[in-house]
Amino acid sequence: MTDTKTLTTEQPDQAALKPAVRMPAAVAHGLAIGGGALTAASAFLAWTYSSSFPGDLTISGYPGGLQWLTLTAGLLTALMGVIAAVPGLRVLAPGNPGNATLLFAVGGVAVTWFTLIAIAVQLHGLVNLTSGGWVAGVASLIALVGTLGLPRAPGSTVCAPTRAEWLQTLYAGAGLLAVGYLLHLTGNGAAGLVMAGAGVVPIARLCIVLKHYTGPTPTLRAAKRLPVAVDVVLMILMLALALEIFAYGVDTPYGQLFVGFLAVLCFSLWALSQSGLLRRATEIFERNRAWAAVLGFLTAAAFVFVQQSDADAALGVNVLIFAATALGLNVVVGLAGLLDLGYVAFLGVGAYAAALVSGAVTSSVHATFPFWAAALTGAAVSGIFGVLLGAPTLRVRGDYLAIVTLGFGEIFRIVVSNLDGVSGPNVTGGPNGIVNIPDLSILGFNLGNPHTILGATIGRFANYFWLMLIIMAIIMLVFSRAADSRIGRAWVAIREDETAATAMGINGFRFKLLAFALGAALAGLAGTVMAHVNFSVVPDPFVFAGPVPPNSAFLLAAVVIGGMGTVSGPIVGATLFYLLQQKLTFLQSNELLIFGVALILFMRLRPEGIIASRRRQLEFHEAEDAPAAQLSTAGA
Amino acid sequence: MHELPQNLANGLFLGAMYGLIAVGYTMVYGIIQLINFAHGEIFMTGAFGALAVYSKLGANVSIWLALPLMIVGGVATATLVAVLAERFAYRPLRNAPRLAPLITAIGLSIFLQQLVWGFPGNKSARVFPQLPGGPFHLGSVVFQSADIFVVVAAVLSTLFLAYFVRSTRTGRAMQATAQDPDTAKLMGIDTDKVIVIAFAIGAVFAAIAGISSGLRYGQIEYNMGFLNGLFAFTAAVLGGIGNIYGAMLGGLVLGLAQTLSAAYIQYIPGMSQFGSQDWSGVWAFVILILVLMFRPQGLLGERVADRA
Amino acid sequence: MxxxxxxxxAAAPAAxxxxxxxxxxxxxxxxxxxxxxxxxxxxxxxxxxxxxxxxxxxxxxxxxxxxxxxxxxxxxxxxxxxxxxxxxxxxxxxMARTFQNIRLFHNMTVLENVLVGRHTRTKEGIVSAILRGPGYRREEAESRAKALELLEFVGLADKRDMLARNLPYGEQRKLEIARAMASEPxxxxxxxxxxxxxxxxxxxxxxxxxxxxxxxxxxxxxxxxxxxxxxxxxxxxxxxxxxxxxxxxxxxxxxxxxxxxxxxxxxxxxxxxxxxxxxxxxxxx
The missing domain is CATH 3.40.50.300 (P-loop containing nucleotide triphosphate hydrolases)
Known part of the structure; x- marks a missing residue:
């Protein structure tokens, strides 16, 4: 984090620092385990009198809604607490089990207190909380105090922020409160959000404190190699778990539950990386790459079996289209370093091309191509547009390219809106677009018809989900192989220093054009499926910035925030963005506002993105250790 | 073709507005090589700041009394936003990889749009006061008071800027910083201050352009900065980015090109369907691409040789 | 040779x-x-x-x-x-060159820098990079072997996975020479x-x-x-x-x-x- 420099750091080889709360080790272990267990148990109590809080937390004896999350966090705390307390169990958590316990406990506190506060705020007053709610709150705090008494890991640093940093936090929080109040006076819809931001500032500060308290991700000695069969079983178990967690996140019926879910998920992943388990898991996946790819694909395909409705499958297929396009953009931005701000237009070109040859009545081309031909047409036409746009502009300075591509994106939207037979020749149907696009028929099988596999009904969107998954796998393969090849190295070399790259014999213009064409073709491929999934193609989604993905700004953000130059980064970024936008409906129409702020903050705090490529990781944080955040992608 | 003088005049008015916005792009780019993507939104906040002042004054106040106060309000709002953006969004990223500030700028642009959108009232268009008087006739050309306003504002602003850059200490410091920021710093120039001033001047000009836009069209919108900003950036590139006179010239050329293409492209054989107002934006970008192909340094720019 | x-x-003509x-x-x-x-x-x-x-x-x-x-x-x-x-x-x-002010690909590893130098002596295109046929694998393996040999030659073999920007100044010069030599000039x-x-x-x-x-x-x-x-x-x-x-x-x-x-x-x-x-x-x- 950026604040490292202002914190007083200790020599890493010095003895471990004292814990925050001084107590005998036995007491600390006892409090941690007991607190965790009590937290878990308290989830079975009733927390409120009123059933108007979503999830119905009024029932004793059975957890509901957010209580499940508290239960999970409590159990994990207790479990890790036991591992930390018993030296013989060290093998289960080879890293820092103490830190992991602490982070699980923090997750428990976060979700429990978030729930209590949400109940109090939403139902107007603390009186709505029953004693059960208070028990949960206190139990989670006991676990926290206990874990703060556990011995600390070597490499952790003095965590108290300086006076200046506290003041900074105070000013930022107060400033946001003041701005929020002013906005409130003028009736601006973003007022509440800005004031909520004032609350986030100290939380962010506390997270930084926590980061220093726990220290860097532990480095482990090489583990014993397990037989491949054991590895495979382990991978299947882990992927199944990841899928279950992902499906739970997708299914969350209300925003509060989703926020709680994210909180527990984030702290749990942090805890797992501290415990060293994430590292071990990554090792297993890395040494069995082929198996990992196959099992990952199958897990993703199994998503349609664990989800509750075809609506979730629709969400899944949209996420995949968005992610596939983001991965195409990643070729252009992440590898070749060319900033394309009108990228969604290529998705549009593919979608329109496929719609035109789909045999739809409203299409001005009266042809019906089979899917493989339509997909190739979409990709090829899109790629040609990429070359047409790139050929004149890729010779100019990089900064200009951003604007030219932005202009191209706008031109595309204007042109397709005007090629309606009134203000231009009739090609695209203008603002009404091309509608009633028939469902795809592959090998005589109509994707529009639901069918039954293994007793489960596979609906229309699930069919498309599987189709898109195959296309996604192809795109991932193309991306990762292109990136790790002579071509990919040439792209990165151009990004790094074009003069030196040409002096090494790389034809800069040709390779930039290739990146542009490949990126455009991948987006066009995704666009062909999009046209059929949505029944229609209209100009509206192909804008620079809009509230609903995909649009150029969201695509760029998915790549940048996910992690430029990586395969999994844009997928994680796209999934996160799509889910956040779908789940956080209580933000009313402020998603874009948050989105803008998120972009700014990410560039400030973690410019390499969530999943940092090895290169970018080294680029931005040379001294720090690489946190292994790979597993979170498995479910996507 | 009898309407040619009118079209030229319209192009001139549009171009003057583009030029005013383009100055901000070109100054900031000239000094820190940042495409301040949010500059279009600075233009927009300027217009909204002025409107806020007007609505506080009430309808009874004469527009001639209100206008100076509106200008002050608009300029103050835009400058404040620009300076805050520079301080909290861009400055921490001064030495970051090239993409980081550009993406921050995009985030800022979206954020500002949405923030303004959130204010209560009509979301799609808000009524902006009109200047009384007019229409005036000059030969076959008809124009409004607001057109005079924008032309006068553009001329005065250019003269002021020419004086400022050439003849003041700060202006010369600015030129030095644009040439070589490190050396300028060694020479005792407070480059941070110079950069803030560049942002502020850009914001002042953008605010005036925003007010002109409101006066001319009678309404403003939260997303008015996007396309206008894009065209203004095109104008800055057209004129040669980094060159303030180039920005004005580029604005005029682009304004004329847009107006004339909307009026006359339809008379080119085979192009009859591509001449409407809807297509003028397309032609503007076609011009941009052509300029970048054949004269990437812009009309007044100088070629930058790569160092080995 | x-x-x-x-x-x-440059199939080494007579001296x-x-x-x-x-x-x-x-x-x-x-x-x-x-x-x-x-x-x-x-x-x-x-x-x-x-x-x-x-x-x-x-x-x-x-x-x-x-x-x-x-x-x-x-x-x-x-x-x-x-x-x-x-x-x-x-x-x-x-003909291959180095630069007066070192121009390495700073955010690529040492080995990758040299592999970029191999660019003109390799010819596999995007399609073969994606299909990974035997020809591609052979060429990639040859490039790696050659690059590692060159790193050995200039004495940077043990730093192959470091980022170029993290090398000390003198070694950056050596790496630039190795990169230029990789194109077999x-x-x-x-x-x-x-x-x-x-x-x-x-x-x-x-x-x-x-x-x-x-x-x-x-x-x-x-x-x-x-x-x-x-x-x-x-x-x-x-x-x-x-x-x-x-x-x-x-x-x-x-x-x-x-x-x-x-x-x-x-x-x-x-x-x-x-x-x-x-x-x-x-x-x-």
Missing amino acids: TTETTTTP GTPLLEARDVVMRFGGLTAVGGVDLTVNTGEIIGLIGPNGAGKTTFFNCLTGLYVPTEGQVRYQGQLLPPTPHKVTQAG GLLLLDEPTAGMNPQETRATEELVFAIRDRGMAVLVIEHDMRFIFNLCDRVAVLVQGKKLVEGDAQTVQSDERVIAAYLGTPMDGAEAGTESTTSTEENQ
Whole structure:
């Protein structure tokens, strides 16, 4: 984090620092385990009198809604607490089990207190909380105090922020409160959000404190190699778990539950990386790459079996289209370093091309191509547009390219809106677009018809989900192989220093054009499926910035925030963005506002993105250790 | 073709507005090589700041009394936003990889749009006061008071800027910083201050352009900065980015090109369907691409040789 | 010659045949004549030095040879063929260079930097990169082996997975040389390879250049460090104000009155000339 420099750091080889709360080790272990267990148990109590809080937390004896999350966090705390307390169990958590316990406990506190506060705020007053709610709150705090008494890991640093940093936090929080109040006076819809931001500032500060308290991700000695069969079983178990967690996140019926879910998920992943388990898991996946790819694909395909409705499958297929396009953009931005701000237009070109040859009545081309031909047409036409746009502009300075591509994106939207037979020749149907696009028929099988596999009904969107998954796998393969090849190295070399790259014999213009064409073709491929999934193609989604993905700004953000130059980064970024936008409906129409702020903050705090490529990781944080955040992608 | 003088005049008015916005792009780019993507939104906040002042004054106040106060309000709002953006969004990223500030700028642009959108009232268009008087006739050309306003504002602003850059200490410091920021710093120039001033001047000009836009069209919108900003950036590139006179010239050329293409492209054989107002934006970008192909340094720019 | 089996464009002709022939190269920037009619021949197996005071036009001449600038007049031939005026084609033809101010790919690893240098000697395209046929695998393995061998040669093999930007200065220079050598050039052009180095590092670089020559590459080197140049080079050309003042072996050049006058100045200044190199930054235009 950026604040490292202002914190007083200790020599890493010095003895471990004292814990925050001084107590005998036995007491600390006892409090941690007991607190965790009590937290878990308290989830079975009733927390409120009123059933108007979503999830119905009024029932004793059975957890509901957010209580499940508290239960999970409590159990994990207790479990890790036991591992930390018993030296013989060290093998289960080879890293820092103490830190992991602490982070699980923090997750428990976060979700429990978030729930209590949400109940109090939403139902107007603390009186709505029953004693059960208070028990949960206190139990989670006991676990926290206990874990703060556990011995600390070597490499952790003095965590108290300086006076200046506290003041900074105070000013930022107060400033946001003041701005929020002013906005409130003028009736601006973003007022509440800005004031909520004032609350986030100290939380962010506390997270930084926590980061220093726990220290860097532990480095482990090489583990014993397990037989491949054991590895495979382990991978299947882990992927199944990841899928279950992902499906739970997708299914969350209300925003509060989703926020709680994210909180527990984030702290749990942090805890797992501290415990060293994430590292071990990554090792297993890395040494069995082929198996990992196959099992990952199958897990993703199994998503349609664990989800509750075809609506979730629709969400899944949209996420995949968005992610596939983001991965195409990643070729252009992440590898070749060319900033394309009108990228969604290529998705549009593919979608329109496929719609035109789909045999739809409203299409001005009266042809019906089979899917493989339509997909190739979409990709090829899109790629040609990429070359047409790139050929004149890729010779100019990089900064200009951003604007030219932005202009191209706008031109595309204007042109397709005007090629309606009134203000231009009739090609695209203008603002009404091309509608009633028939469902795809592959090998005589109509994707529009639901069918039954293994007793489960596979609906229309699930069919498309599987189709898109195959296309996604192809795109991932193309991306990762292109990136790790002579071509990919040439792209990165151009990004790094074009003069030196040409002096090494790389034809800069040709390779930039290739990146542009490949990126455009991948987006066009995704666009062909999009046209059929949505029944229609209209100009509206192909804008620079809009509230609903995909649009150029969201695509760029998915790549940048996910992690430029990586395969999994844009997928994680796209999934996160799509889910956040779908789940956080209580933000009313402020998603874009948050989105803008998120972009700014990410560039400030973690410019390499969530999943940092090895290169970018080294680029931005040379001294720090690489946190292994790979597993979170498995479910996507 | 009898309407040619009118079209030229319209192009001139549009171009003057583009030029005013383009100055901000070109100054900031000239000094820190940042495409301040949010500059279009600075233009927009300027217009909204002025409107806020007007609505506080009430309808009874004469527009001639209100206008100076509106200008002050608009300029103050835009400058404040620009300076805050520079301080909290861009400055921490001064030495970051090239993409980081550009993406921050995009985030800022979206954020500002949405923030303004959130204010209560009509979301799609808000009524902006009109200047009384007019229409005036000059030969076959008809124009409004607001057109005079924008032309006068553009001329005065250019003269002021020419004086400022050439003849003041700060202006010369600015030129030095644009040439070589490190050396300028060694020479005792407070480059941070110079950069803030560049942002502020850009914001002042953008605010005036925003007010002109409101006066001319009678309404403003939260997303008015996007396309206008894009065209203004095109104008800055057209004129040669980094060159303030180039920005004005580029604005005029682009304004004329847009107006004339909307009026006359339809008379080119085979192009009859591509001449409407809807297509003028397309032609503007076609011009941009052509300029970048054949004269990437812009009309007044100088070629930058790569160092080995 | 090197031992690997990949095709080498400069299929080492018999020693002593002309490799690079620059005839009457003129480079003008507007009114300024940076290089005014320079002839230079480099034969196979030779190490040629190019010296001259700051602003003498050495780097500009270099840029003319490597296609970064298109000479206003004159011709540059490599193995009898006219060189195309684009850098990537020059490298393709068999001339590779380093830069005065090191231009590595900072955020790529050491090994990747050298692999990029292999670019012109590999030819697999995007389709074969995606399909990964046996041809592609063979070529990639060959490239890796060759790159690792070169890293071994310059002594950076154990740092192959570090980022280039994290290497110390002297090793960055070595890496740049390895990267240039990866394109299997017949002629290697080094632009101030010892700038900013201490005496030990300079001596090590001297050894390295000899070793490069022993691998069958001719070397053209720009330097300020007199001792380095005179120890190293078979022939030395002196460039002053864009013109070649004199050319010959170290003895001839060192004793030439005009060189002493124009370059070394008075004997007292001459003593300082050797140390000047550490801070000098030559103008490019």
